[in-house]
Amino acid sequence: QVQLVESGGGLVQAGGSLRLSCAASGRTFSDYTMGWFRQAPGKEREFVTAVTGSGGSTYYADSVKGRFTISRDNAKNTVYLQMNSLKPEDTAVYYCAAGKVRFNLVRTELYDYWGQGTQVTVSS
Numbered sequence: 001q002v003q004l005v006e007s008g009g010g011l012v013q014a015g016g017s018l019r020l021s022c023a024a025s026g027r028t029f030s031d032y033t034m035g036w037f038r039q040a041p042g043k044e045r046e047f048v049t050a051v052t053g054s055g056g057s058t059y060y061a062d063s064v065k066g067r068f069t070i071s072r073d074n075a076k077n078t079v080y081l082q083m084n085s086l087k088p089e090d091t092a093v094y095y096c097a098a099g100k101v102r103f104n105l106v107r108t109e110l111y112d113y114w115g116q117g118t119q120v121t122v123s124s
Helices: none
Strands: 002-007 010-013 018-026 033-039 046-051 058-060 068-073 078-083 092-099 118-123
Touching (some): 018 092, 018 118, 033 068, 033 078, 046 078
Parallel strands (some): 010 118
Antiparallel strands (some): 018 078, 033 046, 046 058, 068 078, 092 118
16 A cells, blocks of 8 residues: 655645655655646646656656646655646646556556645646
8 A cells, every 4th residue: 555645735826836746655766657646627637747756757648748847755754746837727736646657657547556645726
């Protein structure tokens, strides 16, 4: 079992920045690919970014490339999402997820554990 707790969400103006954190406890953190997903009202949950267990590979949705950066600190069992140049369309609940995922990292069903989510609101 892996427990995930997100933090760092909030309200920010367009063009601003936020840094989300996701603290994990339970199983060996470095065994898991960590992903960030988001869900806006009335929309399906969508992939944002993921990082492999070692931190050696990262993947991004086209909509956030160049603006968002995922990183992880395996010594602290934490994964981060640095979000810059935020846009109103980035407004959503952001979820951290963990899974032993090797392929198709964008698929929500491949992740076994999820956090409770943290709200990010970007005002225009």
